Amino acid sequence: MTKVGKLKFLFDNKGSVAIEFAMLAPAFLLVVFGIIETGFHMIQISNLDNSVRSIVRLVNIGKANEEQYSTAEISSLICDEVVFFPQCEKRIVIELNEIQSFADIPKTDAECKEHDLPINTTINYRNGDDSAVLFLRVCIIVDFITPFADVIFAERSLENRKMEIVSSSVFMSKK
Numbered sequence: 001m002t003k004v005g006k007l008k009f010l011f012d013n014k015g016s017v018a019i020e021f022a023m024l025a026p027a028f029l030l031v032v033f034g035i036i037e038t039g040f041h042m043i044q045i046s047n048l049d050n051s052v053r054s055i056v057r058l059v060n061i062g063k064a065n066e067e068q069y070s071t072a073e074i075s076s077l078i079c080d081e082v083v084f085f086p087q088c089e090k091r092i093v094i095e096l097n098e099i100q101s102f103a104d105i106p107k108t109d110a111e112c113k114e115h116d117l118p119i120n121t122t123i124n125y126r127n128g129d130d131s132a133v134l135f136l137r138v139c140i141i142v143d144f145i146t147p148f149a150d151v152i153f154a155e156r157s158l159e160n161r162k163m164e165i166v167s168s169s170v171f172m173s174k175k
Helices: 003-010 016-060 063-067 071-081
Strands: 092-099 133-143 162-172
Touching (some): 016 071, 016 133, 071 092
Antiparallel strands (some): 092 133, 133 162
8 A cells, every 4th residue: 555545544534423423422312311310300309399298288287187197098198199100109208207396307318218018118107286396208219210310310329220309398287
């Protein structure tokens, strides 16, 4: 091969688009999947917050005290309202505690865990008396939907491609 033939190879642009695509595609796909995953989890967080707000209203007006809802029934009410949580009954943990002051709000993270048995998942559930200040915290484990989600949500991800979503509220019960 002559010197001109070797130089001709250096200026040949065939295949450069494929190389550029191979270099940029992983970053582009990571951004696209990150946007999809973030949007989906924002919907899940909003959905759980709305469900907790609904339960707070139920407990706030005393209906839960009058009808004596059990833990399983409150868990079931939450799971009936949330849309994007498969196996909700096995993945939900509810805390409902009476507190005397805001200093009594738990400073620890929620104990979020998956259960084999449905709905037997409540910690410290106790309805408050009239005008009692109550703290409600609901924790649920969700699955990631996209392949790169553990990279995107590295801080919040658990083992086995899962993440915790927690919603809480402090309110005064009324009868």
